[in-house]
Amino acid sequence: MSYWHIDYHSKYQALTFEVTEVLKSIQSPYQKIEVVETPAYGKVLLLDDDLMLTEKDEFAYHEMLVHPTMFTHSYPQKILIIGGGDCGTLTRVLQHKTVEKVVIVELDEMVTQVSQEYFPQLVSSTQDPRVELIFTDGIKYVHNCTDKFDVILVDSTDPIGPAEGLFRLSFFQDCHKILEEDGILCLQSESPWIPELAELISYVNQDLKSLFPVVKAYGAAIQTYQAGFWLFQLASKKYNPLSKEIENKIKEADLKTKYYNPNIHYGAFKLPTFVNELLHEPS
């Protein structure tokens, strides 16, 4: 029997969509994990009732979290992914031929197990010999890590519960410490249309600017996330994501994508005035 799921974007607004079948519903030590079938989006992964990814549009979020940073770095070899147990981020990282090693640190092993069953096209990437999958707390992992990385991608849930610490200065400091001298950190940073999240974007931006010489936010249209418009923040020790030579690298790599392209790489950094104001940037 079908029903309409309600995905709250704030206390006062929500996305709602028809669910024709609950394919899986289990409780992990951390959260309720569900996969539902929907006419609008295909299969949808829900964590504690919050929409995490959909079969139809996961490409937009994952491509835009991964490719701008991977092309900004001149030669990214060692990559760390925090979160992202559905492996959509990992799948896009592995499209880059320079990659020699990817460590993916997911808190909840059952997210990956469920994803393997319902989103095998994403989780099959874990079979790549360059991948090391670790199930532990990403905050502690980064704090205790003695390795160095070229790129860190933070593919977190919303800043409530376990993911809250992934938006804090102390975590960014630890990331900075384990990045190489030309390393880049990129994180999903929520929707600027939602007042509570807009505040978060603003203070995350200030914290990143206190640590990295190059901090640039960019946006993407992701229909199933809050208000349909999502920000990412790229914090870099050396490389500028707006350098002109990146365009040719993107064209030469000729990756198979559905959202990201050479024009979007630059266009995504052009933000509306109200977002620039949150970031204390000129328009």
Add this chain to the structure above:
Amino acid sequence: MSYWHIDYHSKYQALTFEVTEVLKSIQSPYQKIEVVETPAYGKVLLLDDDLMLTEKDEFAYHEMLVHPTMFTHSYPQKILIIGGGDCGTLTRVLQHKTVEKVVIVELDEMVTQVSQEYFPQLVSSTQDPRVELIFTDGIKYVHNCTDKFDVILVDSTDPIGPAEGLFRLSFFQDCHKILEEDGILCLQSESPWIPELAELISYVNQDLKSLFPVVKAYGAAIQTYQAGFWLFQLASKKYNPLSKEIENKIKEADLKTKYYNPNIHYGAFKLPTFVNELLHEPS
């Protein structure tokens, strides 16, 4: 007593938001017109239950319908607005100092009357002596018009019911006929995320390309419209919206905006690959 309004974005998905008060609810000869108070968006105008504008984010849609075209034209003096009875588009057109005459053709006089009561900050623009407000069918008006315009802006409702004809080739042909030799037509053209609307975007683009030498689509993040991502199509007889000299004009005009700015002017035309595919454009 509060309730949650459901604004369907397709048969299978909807935006839903809390309504704390119905401020107005009347039936015009064409449609049900309502204004409701909401914690998420302030006052909201609904036509036949479909969200038309919100106090909080109307700036995004209206600025992005108006300013890219007005700055692309070298000296826009005579402007025609089809639809837009809430006068948000008119308000932004009048920010441009070159404007000598604006004709606004709205089908439903009661939309403007209700807007005057609840969105006076927008409708006060009708007091400007340069404005002529005509209540009639925009399709017939354009068909029978003997005047010429520099810019035509189509601020229509969704392509269902009376607005359907505003997405047809015959209407675009009539617009082309009443545009000056360097005139520009710009229309809102729905969300590329929704399959039914994506089809429409594709055929509107083909029709415009059959008439105008320069046709460019651009996007904007509009949280309360379908899937939060909206396309516009700009069809121009002469001027290219990506010309470099536009940047300086925007800076010099220094309009008060909350979304549009010189970077967004160019960035908005950089579209995701799946949208370029709809438009048969390279990525």
